[in-house]
Amino acid sequence: MSRKNDFYLFFWSGLIMMVVGLFFLSQKVTVTNSFWGGGMRLMGMYINSGIVMVPFIFSLIWLFIKTNMASKVALVLSVILILASLIQSTRFYIQYLSLFDWVVMLVLIFGGMAFIAKSMLIK
Numbered sequence: 001m002s003r004k005n006d007f008y009l010f011f012w013s014g015l016i017m018m019v020v021g022l023f024f025l026s027q028k029v030t031v032t033n034s035f036w037g038g039g040m041r042l043m044g045m046y047i048n049s050g051i052v053m054v055p056f057i058f059s060l061i062w063l064f065i066k067t068n069m070a071s072k073v074a075l076v077l078s079v080i081l082i083l084a085s086l087i088q089s090t091r092f093y094i095q096y097l098s099l100f101d102w103v104v105m106l107v108l109i110f111g112g113m114a115f116i117a118k119s120m121l122i123k
Contacts, residue, residue, distance in 0.1 A: 007122050014115025021108025024101070030093045033086070052085045 059074035097105075 007119050010115045010119035010122070014112040014117075014119060016112070017108045017115065018112030021105050021110075021112060024105045024108065028095045028097055028101075028105075030095060032091045032093070033089055052082055056082060 055074070056078040059071060059078045063071040063075055
């Protein structure tokens with residue numbers, strides 16, 4: 001086989017293995033979010049998730065009253081704070097798996113990644 005055919009063989013087989021392994025894993029993971037019922041820790045203080053919206057509201061009012069660079073920066077920072085709070089309140093739970101299922105998923109995911117990496121190293 002030529003080097004070009006080796007690249008396509010390893011890349012596509014690795015991509016298919018990785019996608020199948022990630023699909024199997026996604027079927028066994030439950031994702032929950034408690035944004036409105038939870039909160040986040042920031043510099044040692046517990047901030048309720050509803051209070052995270054207050055800087056966003058003030059920066060929006062400031063942006064409409066006086067549009068300048070500081071009001072835009074405040075808006076961007078408040079959106080980043082909201083996104084950080086959402087990410088922090090997200091929880092992942094893996095359902096019951098047998099050892100065989102877990103090993104098959106890991107072999108498919110990381111074996112696929114290894115094949116993709118190997119295809120990138122073929123010159």
